[in-house]
Every structure is written in structure tokens, then in C-alpha cells.
Amino acid sequence: MATPVLHVSQLTKRFGDFTAVDGVSFEVKPGEILGLLGPNGAGKTTTIQMLLGLVTPSGGSICMFGLDLATHRETILQQVNFSSTYISMPQSLTVEENLWVVARLYGLSNIARRVHDIVKKLEMEDFRDKITRKLSSGQMTRLTLAKAFLTEPKILFLDEPTASLDPDIAHKIRALLKEERRSSGLSILYTSHNMREMEEMSDRIIFLQRGRIVAEGTAQEIAARFGKADLEEVFLKLARDSR
């Protein structure tokens, strides 16, 4: 069996007396798309922030590519990238300048070609010269996705990657994610509140509720386990139970 790209064991985060992530364990295999689902406040973002080394866990371990994040942070993070709405990028630079900054920070070669390719792939030609401060939220989302793809990571963490995109662009982004997974074996962990997207994209889904995993499997397996027709019905049941 393939070695997992990501192995998370008993991951826990406490903020004072409050436990936001509570003993979570899971794996992501090479080329796998894992969906992280859960109601507001379930602990999805906190989990991703720990995987990125932005938040220090209170307990448990995170291994990527067989290395422990606590001791091999720099090596691991060179092969990881992420996209989320909480990223802030230099506001006075243009879209393309921001991509050049990222490319230089990662020490990439052939920067002009890479930037050109990613701008084309994400259909950003219209606003490549626009100042970042003036971007619409959907354009900003595309810039953060471009930043994530630019470094050709082995695993991508995406926190609500299609949240502010129009249906046409969201569809193209999903197709691109699937194509990258197919062509380069990219692994993806992502969150979304769009149940149809979760069903379409995810090989497996982890359902978080109050910081704990309450269900795991394919969308069909999870729906069947709860005796529901689809993921949306399961979500409504679990979300209402947790309020």
C-alpha cells in the first residue's frame, strides 16, 4: 500500500478551556482528494492551520512525506501549499507581481513561464496587471489558488477554495484540481460548505463535529450510515444536533 502523504494522529488544539480540535486522526494518500466537512466552528480551519504550522497543536502529531512537522518544518513546507480567504498578500502589488514574489520566496526557476502558465490556467489574463487591493473577492480567490499551484506542491490544503467564485469559474477550478491530481498525483485536503461539490470532488470525506470526527468514508457510505439520501441531509442532521 502507498505510504500516506499526510498522517495525522490524535491531533488536538485547546484554546484555554475550549477544545477546538479533539484527538483527530486521519491519512491522505498520494493523489487522494480528502474533503473536510463540518458545521461552522467544527474545527476545520484550525486543523488546516496546524497542518501548515501556523497554529501549534496542544497534542498529537503531524507527519508529511514520512517526516514529523514538528522537527522538519522547513523541508515539509517547501512541498506544501495552501489557499484560503485568510491569506493576505501585499495589497499595493499587481496580481502578477505577487506571483513573482511567491515564486522568488520558494526559490523557483523559470518564473516567467510558470507565472504565464498559471495565469492562463486560471483565466486571470483580464486582471493580471490589476493592483491586488482592487480585486473582487472571486478574483482574490483565484490569485490565492494561483499562488498555491505556482509552487507545484505535492499536497494542497484548500480552505473553501470555491466559496466566492461564480459557478462557471468554480466548475473550471474543480476540473483543474481533478486534472492536477490525475496528471501529477497531487494530493488535496479541502473544506467546503457546498455538499454537491464535496460529493463530486472527494474520494473520501471526514465529518467533523465539535472538533471530533463523527463520520468517515465516501459520500455514499456516510449517507448510508446515517440512513439519509445524500450528504446534505446528513449535514443538516449533524449540524442541527450540534446546536
Ligand SMILES: Nc1ncnc2c1ncn2[C@@H]1O[C@H](COP(=O)(O)OP(=O)(O)OP(=O)(O)O)[C@@H](O)[C@H]1O
Ligand atoms: N485563536 C482562537 N482562540 C479561541 N478560539 C478559537 C481560536 N481560533 C478558533 N477558535 C474557535 O475554535 C472553534 C473552531 O474554529 P474553526 O475556525 O476551526 O472552525 P471551522 O470548522 O473552520 O468553522 P467555519 O466553517 O465557520 O469556518 C470555533 O469555536 C472558534 O471560535
